[in-house]
Amino acid sequence: MKIIISKAVPYLFLIGLFCIVLDGLWIVETYDSKVAYPLEAFIYLIFGICLTCISILFFKKNLNKEEVKESPGKEKDNRIYIRKVWDKRETLGNRLIVVLVIILIIIYIVNPVVAFRLLQPMLFCGIILSAFLYIMYHYDGEMADEENLKPKSDKIRRLMNLIDYRNHFFSLSLALFIMIIFSYLLSQEFGYTLAFEVSGNPRYVMTLQSGVFCLSGIIFYCGFLYIIHHSDFFGIRQANQSYYKVLLIHFMEIIIVGATFFIWLIALFGALLTNF
Numbered sequence: 391m392k393i394i395i396s397k398a399v400p401y402l403f404l405i406g407l408f409c410i411v412l413d414g415l416w417i418v419e420t421y422d423s424k425v426a427y428p429l430e431a432f433i434y435l436i437f438g439i440c441l442t443c444i445s446i447l448f449f450k451k452n453l454n455k456e457e458v459k460e461s462p463g464k465e466k467d468n469r470i471y472i473r474k475v476w477d478k479r480e481t482l483g484n485r486l487i488v489v490l491v492i493i494l495i496i497i498y499i500v501n502p503v504v505a506f507r508l509l510q511p512m513l514f515c516g517i518i519l520s521a522f523l524y525i526m527y528h529y530d531g532e533m534a535d536e537e538n539l540k541p542k543s544d545k546i547r548r549l550m551n552l553i554d555y556r557n558h559f560f561s562l563s564l565a566l567f568i569m570i571i572f573s574y575l576l577s578q579e580f581g582y583t584l585a586f587e588v589s590g591n592p593r594y595v596m597t598l599q600s601g602v603f604c605l606s607g608i609i610f611y612c613g614f615l616y617i618i619h620h621s622d623f624f625g626i627r628q629a630n631q632s633y634y635k636v637l638l639i640h641f642m643e644i645i646i647v648g649a650t651f652f653i654w655l656i657a658l659f660g661a662l663l664t665n666f
Contacts, residue, residue, distance in 0.1 A: 395448065400617045403445035407613050409438025410564075411606045414571040415514075418602050426578050435571060446559055449620050468625035469528060476527045510603070517607035525614035528629045540633060555639060556631050559616040562647050563608040570602055570654055577661070598657060601650030608646060611639050 413434040417427060475482060490512060498505035541547045555561050617623050619631045 396621070399445050399448045400621050400623050402441055403449070403617060404613065406438045406441030406443075406445060407609060409434050409441065410568065410571075411438075411609060413438065414567060415603065415606060417571055417574050418599050419510075421574055421578075427575055432575060435568075435575075439568065442559075449616075466625065467627040469526065469627065469629075472523060472526045472626065473529075476523055479523070514603070514606070518610050521607065521611045521614055525611065525631070525635065526618055526623075526626050528618075528631075553640070554633075554636055555612045555615055556619045556636060559612060561609065561612045561639075562643050563605045563612065566647055566651055566654070567602060567605045567609060570598070570605075570650075573654070573658065596649055596653065598650065598653045601646065601653060604646045605650060608639060608642050611642070615639070 413431060417431055417435075420427075494505050494508065494512075497508065541550060552558065553562065614623075615631055615635055618626065618628060620628065622628050
């Protein structure tokens with residue numbers, strides 16, 4: 391029974407992430423058209439958060455029993471297929487883009503509205519696929535430069551360990567995403583108007599809606615990194631992930647999280663001025 395639970399944990403973890411992200415994106419997308427969100431919007435969000443937290447507790451429990459180790463080389467590893475796809479990523483990516491563009495053009499001829507509505511789901515699936523392939527790809531010697539990439543200062547190193555998403559999943563992206571979604575829900579619940587600019591011409595280069603969408607992509611980068619660093623996943627054997635991948639996520643967070651957080655604060659500040 392314990393073995394079954396331990397094997398199911400990463401999939402429950404991923405389901406929790408999907409509940410949080412998909413529910414959050416729907417809430418953002420329909421903000422202008424909803425007087426009040428249905429109860430299900432709260433339920434799915436809370437369910438996703440609870441499922442993610444429970445999964446992390448099981449991850450931690452397994453880690454307390456034994457250290458993270460590389461999976462035995464004799465076991466079948468589906469990572470060989472990831473490597474094949476990754477090596478041909480440019481060719482396959484170009485072909486996929488051409489096929490999708492042709493499909494969108496055909497749909498646009500039949501129904502332009504549907505074609506535009508499909509853009510965001512297609513982009514979302516593309517982000518998840520790219521995150522999955524990049525994180526799951528692992529080459530021999532990936533951990534060789536681990537120490538060289540880490541800060542030399544002990545204080546900075548301890549600080550960076552707090553946001554090392556190989557060991558701590560609750561990233562800045564996820565925290566900000568959840569806070570923004572709750573602000574959407576509560577604003578409708580209590581009748582406050584928040585100038586989130588989910589439609590029309592934005593006053594900033596990036597709208598809060600697009601910022602939330604970008605955050606959802608970073609969340610999956612963090613999620614896949616955490617999963618494969620601690621357990622097998624879809625037949626892909628566990629492998630210790632390099633610090634370089636963590637730094638890449640931090641780089642994306644500096645740009646996306648910073649800008650999104652600033653726009654969100656401005657929106658909340660504007661709500662305080664207009665509603666009080």
